[in-house]
Amino acid sequence: MCGLAGLIAKSGESYDFSKFKEAAKLIGHRGPDNFGEYYSGNLALFHFRLSIIDIEERSNQPFFTEDKNKVIVYNGEVYNYKELASKNNFKLHTTSDTEVLLNNFDDYGIETFKEWNGIFALAIHDRLKNTLTLARDRFGVKPLYIYEDDSFIAFASEAKIILKWLNSFKVNVQGLSEYLWYGNTLSNQTLINNLYKQTPGTSIEINLQSFSKVQKTFWSISQNHPGTRKDSFDQAVARTRELLEAAVKRQLMSDVPVGIFLSGGIDSAAITAFASRHITGKLNTYSVEYDFNIGGSELALASITAKKFKTDHHEMKVESKNIAEDFENLVFQYDEPFADSANFPLYLLAKQCSSDIKVVLQGDGGDELFAGYRRYNLLHHLKFWTISSKILSKVLLNRFLRHRADRMALALSQKSDAMRMALLLTETTPIARPEEIFNTKWKEKLYLQNPFKVYEDKNEMFKNEELVQRMLYTDFEILLPHTYLEKVDKATMLTSIEARVPFLDNDLTDYILYLPSNYKVLKGEKKYLLRKSLAGIVPDEILGAKKKGFNVPIKEWLRTSLYEYAKSKFEAFKNNNELSHIIDTKYLLKLLDEHRNSIKDHGIILWKALVLITWIDFYKDKIIFEIPQ
DSSP states (O other), rough: EEEEEEEEEETTTTOHHHHHHHHHHHGGGBBBBBEEEEEEEEEEEEEEEOOSSOGGGGOOSSEEETTEEEEEEEEEEEEHHHHHHHHHHHHSSSSSSSHHHHHHHHHHGGGGGGGOOOOEEEEETTTTTTTTEEETTTTTOOOOOOEEEESEEESSSTTHHHHHSSSSEEEEEEHHHHHHSSOOOOSOOOBBBTTTEETTTEEEEEEEOOOEEEEEEOOOTTOOOSSSSOOOHHHHHHHHHHHHHHHHHHTOSSOOEHHHHHHOHHHHHHHHHHHHHOOOOOOEEEEEEEETOOTOOOHHHHHHHHHTOOOEEEEEEEOOTTHHHHHHHHHHHHHHHHHHTHHHHHHHHHHHHHHTTEEEEEEEHHHHHHHHHHHHHHHTTTOOOOOOHHHHHOOSSSSSHHHHHHHHHHTTSSSSHHHHHHTTSSOTTTSSSGGGGBBBBHHHHHHHHHHTTTHHHHHHHTTTTTTHHHHHHHHHHTIIIIIIIIHHHHHHTTTOOOEEEEGGGGGHHHHHHTOOOTTTSSTTTTTHHHHHHHHHTOOOOHHOOOOOOOOOOOHHHHTTTTTTHHHHHHHHHTTTTTTTTTHHHHHHHHHHHHHTTSSSSHHHHHHHHHHHHHHHHTTTEEEEEOOOO
């Protein structure tokens, strides 16, 4: 698990790569164990290694084939590499997956990516063909950013390298619109013009002379759809149990300590249950209690699982003493504005564990795979909840619950399925539009954007699926890669910890994705199939517990410990003559005071504004806010 970066100079071989190399050091946290570099004509590759498999120097990167004709820089883990080596009778000089994967590519080219069961982003230079191949795993667990203009093609595990290296860059208006509504961009387009995320499940071959590109999809939900599976529910229960255990066992491979972040939920309990059967020695589990989690502690539930499986259990108490400092670190780490505040507790936990472990197994993907969110049940009983939410929004006395009912009623009453899905995924509503924090010209331009376009596109792509299945697939292609997996990768890698996600194992997802949705949502019970599959394995107290969301108290922080910080940020922005014409900071300061005095709850838009302004502040000497014509 590592960090990579590379630069192609279209001007030719005489380009000085030193400035880009210096910028690449910004991702040293992704690979503190070794730095490697490679130059060939107009191409430079850089690699930072976090040694997990074969920690000897022989597996450092860039890594070459025996004939030196191909070279790879690679970030990730491919868990079936030993099977691939055995199948192809490779003569190996290391015990790393890197050597196997490069040999596989040498023999089969881009077709080999279909066989890789794991998480990866990579660049491979073919010196004979003079091409560079970029590839990213099927769900986008590992990030890969690509920037191209008339002079360069740059790529990196984290975009901060590219942003530091560039002299200037322009803000993308559609990306900004999506951020205001959702707290992050929703597609491969970032908030910066000409900077994209590589599409998950694809390879891109770049000709290093003509700079032409050929992109191919080696896996996608629609391309690899086998049709709805006909297995009975009982068959699905047995197969789910078998595949999940195999996935966890597969992902325990490591030459360094492995741990599990154990919450009180089903997903991490399932991973713990199966891991305890296959790990040598005691399994390390980590549970945490934060001084700021308004959802309550999960230590008691986590302890039940830990005792059941006799893990070496660690209970941690984490305090938010340095909120402003940690906030700034995370805004910078995420490369573009990213307002999912759940990155805060994840980062603090990873930082606390980083002295003990280098690898952690996480439950991400379980909710999207097995229908763990309320919205799937709402759509499964659409007529009932459309009527009920309208009634609740009128009769509920609690202001918070009434607001939730209002949002639900608004979303479910939409005539378009795409709009239903889009509005279920944001706390922002058309009644209080987020564009209002901008000054007139930018506000007008933002109003012309369509922040729901990606949902409309996915709804069309999956139009032949019934509504709940369509929502599940849409979440897999929007929410999972662009919010949750990005949140996990950058928070954990900032502390030099590799996060693995057994619920996104190839064999498991190939099976579960295409089961009928009513196996997953039944009788109003979330994750119905998963719960039945884990009966008798995971403690009943865990299987029967209600899902607890983690609630970071950003609204309370903006009234208390972050109030002065936010106020100073907004005022400094207002006084910056170069930037003050963009955002209406006078309006923002009014919202902040209303929020502090509990006149009205503006927590969500204030948090997004604070993240955005802090991000702009990092790049104020480079960023260009240019209103497109």
